[in-house]
Amino acid sequence: MDKKPIEQCIEISTNPYDYLKKWKIDNKKKIISCFAMHIPEEIVFASGMLPVISWRSNESVTMGHSHVATFNCGLTRSFIDDLVKEKLDFIDGIVVNRMCLQAQGLPFLLEQASKVPYIEYLSLPALYDEKVSYNYLLDEFNRFKTGLEKVSGNTITDATLNNAIDIYNKNRELLSEIYELRRKNPGIIKGKEMHAVVHSSMLMSKDINNTLLEKVVEELNNRKQTLLKDDRIKVITYGGLCQTVNSEILDIIEDLGMVIVDDDIFVGSKYFANPVEKTGDLYESLANRYMLKTPPCPTKGDYKTDWTDYIIEVAEKNNAKGIISLMIKYCPPHMCYYPDIKNKLAAKGIPEILVEVEHEIISFEQVKTRLQTFVEILQGV
Numbered sequence: 001m002d003k004k005p006i007e008q009c010i011e012i013s014t015n016p017y018d019y020l021k022k023w024k025i026d027n028k029k030k031i032i033s034c035f036a037m038h039i040p041e042e043i044v045f046a047s048g049m050l051p052v053i054s055w056r057s058n059e060s061v062t063m064g065h066s067h068v069a070t071f072n073c074g075l076t077r078s079f080i081d082d083l084v085k086e087k088l089d090f091i092d093g094i095v096v097n098r099m100c101l102q103a104q105g106l107p108f109l110l111e112q113a114s115k116v117p118y119i120e121y122l123s124l125p126a127l128y129d130e131k132v133s134y135n136y137l138l139d140e141f142n143r144f145k146t147g148l149e150k151v152s153g154n155t156i157t158d159a160t161l162n163n164a165i166d167i168y169n170k171n172r173e174l175l176s177e178i179y180e181l182r183r184k185n186p187g188i189i190k191g192k193e194m195h196a197v198v199h200s201s202m203l204m205s206k207d208i209n210n211t212l213l214e215k216v217v218e219e220l221n222n223r224k225q226t227l228l229k230d231d232r233i234k235v236i237t238y239g240g241l242c243q244t245v246n247s248e249i250l251d252i253i254e255d256l257g258m259v260i261v262d263d264d265i266f267v268g269s270k271y272f273a274n275p276v277e278k279t280g281d282l283y284e285s286l287a288n289r290y291m292l293k294t295p296p297c298p299t300k301g302d303y304k305t306d307w308t309d310y311i312i313e314v315a316e317k318n319n320a321k322g323i324i325s326l327m328i329k330y331c332p333p334h335m336c337y338y339p340d341i342k343n344k345l346a347a348k349g350i351p352e353i354l355v356e357v358e359h360e361i362i363s364f365e366q367v368k369t370r371l372q373t374f375v376e377i378l379q380g381v
């Protein structure tokens with residue numbers, strides 16, 4: 001019997017290597033790995049190649065240790081490890097945006113570790129209100145387009161880009177619909193299932209993924225009972241930049257009697273927030289989306305938009321009793337903002353707990369103990 005749609009998402013998310021190798025043989029197209037978080041994938045798609053968001057493997061870093069420091073985040077360490085282990089030999093190109101210290105270090109690491117023929121470094125600018133950021137962004141998009149045309153051998157026309165934007169917007173719409181189903185019926189989908197659903201979109205050609213997501217909507221509408229039936233404590237998660245969160249952590253949250261009702265994480269609502277509003281020139285439309293200040297992103301250097309206010313808004317909208325900060329270990333952008341977020345939430349009396357997401361977690365006991373204490377606090381609120 002065929003696997004159910006959500007099971008298919010989990011399978012692809014767990015083993016992107018086999019899925020993408022087969023996809024490449026079947027479709028005879030190049031695959032471009034886009035390092036999270038803000039690469040305009042639509043331009044890659046319009047060139048006839050497949051953009052996929054770079055992922056971390058489920059193996060411990062071993063050979064990569066000789067190339068990348070142990071104090072790098074899990075994604076950069078695991079990605080380099082995969083490259084030196086030749087697990088990503090089917091990838092035809094890598095695109096990196098110099099958005100944080102660790103991404104800025106990648107050019108040097110990739111030079112040593114990668115045999116991938118096409119590597120592009122984009123410098124997508126900080127969100128200053130002055131026109132200079134916007135114009136610079138458009139120049140970068142234009143440079144990116146020219147490079148992609150050379151690698152793909154195809155011309156990116158307005159028609160192909162327009163089609164790509166439509167397909168991507170449809171994908172955002174479907175993911176938003178699935179999130180809305182969870183908001184209305186928390187527990188209808190488990191945390192790790194939702195994570196895999198969003199991750200599948202990052203790994204698949206969006207047109208194929210759209211068909212799968214339509215079936216996910218149908219599957220959820222047909223679920224007679226919520227998976228998590230009893231009266232649970234609603235929480236939201238935020239943080240989790242660039243990379244997947246260990247599914248064990250999501251399971252522990254639920255095993256302890258909480259339910260994630262919404263989030264502000266990258267493999268989550270951050271990824272599909274805001275459609276591209278087409279306003280004539282398509283590159284300007286893509287630039288307008290990048291320049292939006294919500295959901296706030298600590299890598300965009302926008303110090304005027306308050307991330308904490310945004311997180312509180314998400315929590316209040318969902319009647320969540322608590323906030324779980326999922327912080328990727330050694331992620332400077334989140335670490336810089338965290339003390340302020342923690343203090344502001346404490347001042348407002350909103351319960352919050354920090355859980356560090358590590359690439360290699362040897363024991364989840366500590367995480368469980370921390371979250372158990374958090375549940376006890378929430379039960380007393």
Ligand code: SF4
Pocket residue numbers: 073074075076100101102103241242243299328330331332333334
């Ligand atoms: S933003 Fe954080 S998780 Fe993303 S690449 Fe930079 S350090 Fe790693």
